Amino acid sequence: MRRIKPGGRLGIVGGGQLGRMIAIAAANYGLKVHVLAPDGDSPAFDVAAEHTVAAYDDAAALEAFAGRVDVVTYEFENIPHATAQRLAARAPLHPSAAALATTQDRLSEKGFVNGLGIPTAPFRAVDTSADLDAALAEIGRPAVLKTRRFGYDGKGQQMIRAEGPCDASAILAGFGGAPCILEGFVPFEREISVVAARAADGAFAAFDPCANEHRDHILASTHVPAPDLAPETAAEAIRIAQAIAEALDYVGVLAVEMFLVVEGGAQRLVVNEIAPRVHNSGHWTIEGALTSQFAQHVRAVCGWPLGDPARVGGMAVEMHNLIGAQADDWARLLAQPGTHLHLYGKGEARPGRKMGHLTRLKP
Amino acid sequence: MRRIKPGGRLGIVGGGQLGRMIAIAAANYGLKVHVLAPDGDSPAFDVAAEHTVAAYDDAAALEAFAGRVDVVTYEFENIPHATAQRLAARAPLHPSAAALATTQDRLSEKGFVNGLGIPTAPFRAVDTSADLDAALAEIGRPAVLKTRRFGYDGKGQQMIRAEGPCDASAILAGFGGAPCILEGFVPFEREISVVAARAADGAFAAFDPCANEHRDHILASTHVPAPDLAPETAAEAIRIAQAIAEALDYVGVLAVEMFLVVEGGAQRLVVNEIAPRVHNSGHWTIEGALTSQFAQHVRAVCGWPLGDPARVGGMAVEMHNLIGAQADDWARLLAQPGTHLHLYGKGEARPGRKMGHLTRLKP
Numbered sequence: 001m002r003r004i005k006p007g008g009r010l011g012i013v014g015g016g017q018l019g020r021m022i023a024i025a026a027a028n029y030g031l032k033v034h035v036l037a038p039d040g041d042s043p044a045f046d047v048a049a050e051h052t053v054a055a056y057d058d059a060a061a062l063e064a065f066a067g068r069v070d071v072v073t074y075e076f077e078n079i080p081h082a083t084a085q086r087l088a089a090r091a092p093l094h095p096s097a098a099a100l101a102t103t104q105d106r107l108s109e110k111g112f113v114n115g116l117g118i119p120t121a122p123f124r125a126v127d128t129s130a131d132l133d134a135a136l137a138e139i140g141r142p143a144v145l146k147t148r149r150f151g152y153d154g155k156g157q158q159m160i161r162a163e164g165p166c167d168a169s170a171i172l173a174g175f176g177g178a179p180c181i182l183e184g185f186v187p188f189e190r191e192i193s194v195v196a197a198r199a200a201d202g203a204f205a206a207f208d209p210c211a212n213e214h215r216d217h218i219l220a221s222t223h224v225p226a227p228d229l230a231p232e233t234a235a236e237a238i239r240i241a242q243a244i245a246e247a248l249d250y251v252g253v254l255a256v257e258m259f260l261v262v263e264g265g266a267q268r269l270v271v272n273e274i275a276p277r278v279h280n281s282g283h284w285t286i287e288g289a290l291t292s293q294f295a296q297h298v299r300a301v302c303g304w305p306l307g308d309p310a311r312v313g314g315m316a317v318e319m320h321n322l323i324g325a326q327a328d329d330w331a332r333l334l335a336q337p338g339t340h341l342h343l344y345g346k347g348e349a350r351p352g353r354k355m356g357h358l359t360r361l362k363p
Numbered sequence: 364m365r366r367i368k369p370g371g372r373l374g375i376v377g378g379g380q381l382g383r384m385i386a387i388a389a390a391n392y393g394l395k396v397h398v399l400a401p402d403g404d405s406p407a408f409d410v411a412a413e414h415t416v417a418a419y420d421d422a423a424a425l426e427a428f429a430g431r432v433d434v435v436t437y438e439f440e441n442i443p444h445a446t447a448q449r450l451a452a453r454a455p456l457h458p459s460a461a462a463l464a465t466t467q468d469r470l471s472e473k474g475f476v477n478g479l480g481i482p483t484a485p486f487r488a489v490d491t492s493a494d495l496d497a498a499l500a501e502i503g504r505p506a507v508l509k510t511r512r513f514g515y516d517g518k519g520q521q522m523i524r525a526e527g528p529c530d531a532s533a534i535l536a537g538f539g540g541a542p543c544i545l546e547g548f549v550p551f552e553r554e555i556s557v558v559a560a561r562a563a564d565g566a567f568a569a570f571d572p573c574a575n576e577h578r579d580h581i582l583a584s585t586h587v588p589a590p591d592l593a594p595e596t597a598a599e600a601i602r603i604a605q606a607i608a609e610a611l612d613y614v615g616v617l618a619v620e621m622f623l624v625v626e627g628g629a630q631r632l633v634v635n636e637i638a639p640r641v642h643n644s645g646h647w648t649i650e651g652a653l654t655s656q657f658a659q660h661v662r663a664v665c666g667w668p669l670g671d672p673a674r675v676g677g678m679a680v681e682m683h684n685l686i687g688a689q690a691d692d693w694a695r696l697l698a699q700p701g702t703h704l705h706l707y708g709k710g711e712a713r714p715g716r717k718m719g720h721l722t723r724l725k726p
Contacts, residue, residue: 338671
């Protein structure tokens with residue numbers, strides 16, 4: 001893998017807060033950043049040396065963009081496969097188009113994970129109401145129907161409860177005919193995630209597993225170390241993330257979300273999903289780790305040595321998202337001792353929109 | 364003082380690494396940054412939402428710039444007074460034009476500091492060779508002749524040694540007729556500095572005093588806590604910085620460089636100079652303090668509450684500048700565990716040019 005030098009150009013596809021924080025990390029290493037995104041008001045543009053406003057299927061714009069940078073990465077997995085291939089034809093793309101293809105489809109992702117001998121929820125592909133009826137008969141209820149692609153923050157998901165009526169045709173119609181997957185419900189104690197990086201030479205560095213709390217399907221807070229996570233379970237979580245990264249020949253930061261299941265006092269892990277990118281549950285690393293997930297991602301995609309993922313001073317860390325109007329509380333949060341406030345420079349605080357986050361370290 | 368809201372616009376005059384790091388800190392708070400600098404290749408432009416390429420005496424450009432932002436600050440003190448006044452007429456300027464005027468002239472600065480009852484080196488104004496002869500007779504040798512204005516990193520300074528010939532006319536000719544000041548030599552043990560912030564409401568927060576080592580008149584490294592600095596001397600150093608900030612009605616971050624003099628085992632402090640801006644000796648605060656000097660400066664100039672300046676986990680911190688070709692060692696430094704590498708995105712590693720810095724925390 002070619003090593004990018006400081007002064008080199010990093011291309012980022014996607015202009016949201018993740019792209020913004022990657023761009024800032026890259027700037028701290030003296031890189032020039034070029035962001036491509038379809039929205040002219042993208043938060044990442046404000047901290048990038050250059051930007052291109054273009055749709056993700058604008059072939060000419062993608063090729064011009066890739067031709068002007070030394071390496072391309074992305075902030076989110078919902079990039080069309082054709083786009084990834086077009087970029088990769090012009091510039092090194094990390095993570096690879098193949099890793100993206102595996103992880104951006106829930107069905108291929110679960111099959112891939114199971115193929116490594118790592119458990120997931122039971123699942124069945126669902127394209128028709130007959131498929132859904134058959135899948136519910138096999139997997140049982142409660143279960144969750146999800147679109148195979150392009151879902152995030154609870155979008156493209158429908159819970160099917162244990163009791164009550166269940167009209168397969170009506171449920172499927174709500175997804176507009178998109179290919180779906182039915183996932184069995186996992187009775188978990190906690191949701192945890194492992195954010196980790198792999199370099200092209202196979203080096204691997206995981207941040208400590210963290211516990212995640214969601215509200216309305218959106219991450220609300222992250223706590224590290226994860227409460228009640230046995231040391232051997234934490235080690236197993238990291239082994240799972242490493243096995244996944246190696247099997248994908250992954251380069252960059254990824255996040256593996258897992259369910260912690262407790263049965264008869266014993267802990268076991270079930271993989272929920274893989275995010276082939278920096279992740280909201282890794283924001284705590286900006287102040288809480290010796291290397292932030294964003295700096296680590298930049299290191300990996302530039303062919304640089306990975307940084308030390310250890311927690312700063314071994315302190316406990318908590319991260320809270322600021323969703324929608326929660327960010328209006330900025331003045332009070334700024335005045336809280338030891339609170340690190342991050343705001344993403346988004347114009348409008350719509351409900352459910354991630355406007356910022358805050359991090360606190362606890363000695 | 365009006366409080367700027369996130370989403371508001373911060374104008375920064377000057378496009379070097381200090382402006383770049385202020386811009387990044389501002390972006391982390393969701394502010395839009397507009398940088399004005401004369402060089403089209405300014406490092407701060409790469410992390411700013413907007414920039415203006417204009418000379419510091421371009422009245423039309425200055426007024427257009429100030430008209431587009433909510434508050435103006437600057438990264439260096441060598442701004443013409445007329446420029447500061449022009450900006451302040453259009454937008455709030457912090458630190459103020461008056462604070463700038465006092466501190467950008469070594470003669471007015473030393474008179475101001477002495478006026479507070481705070482010691483400096485002995486000094487005399489020098490405009491002619493007769494002045495210089497008289498000043499040397501009074502102050503004695505060794506001594507240092509400096510231009511009153513526009514000096515930095517040893518530029519505009521001439522040591523006059525204790526022994527040997529001393530041709531006053533020739534020395535002054537080397538400064539091209541610029542108004543000068545002769546400063547008596549202070550036999551110091553160490554150079555320390557206090558980087559601190561003052562808010563418009565009078566709130567004051569100092570980072571721990573640090574020890575600075577120079578090579579070729581350029582800061583080489585900073586260590587905090589400062590070795591051998593008695594706790595009462597450290598407290599006195601902070602009192603001096605606070606007295607200076609209050610007398611200037613200062614808003615923003617400033618640095619006060621001091622000589623630590625030891626006589627008969629007793630420590631005392633002599634103020635060397637005041638920098639009305641963020642300072643190289645405060646770079647350690649990015650990782651080493653709960654609030655970085657750049658975040659603190661943004662807080663102060665936006666009318667926000669000051670952050671906690673305490674060291675992270677009470678750890679010792681060292682900062683080393685990367686000057687000229689030292690930055691070529693980036694790959695080795697990236698691989699050092701616990702080393703935080705910062706590169707400023709400057710194109711050419713000229714000798715004496717500050718290309719980056721690194722910070723290490725020691726538990």
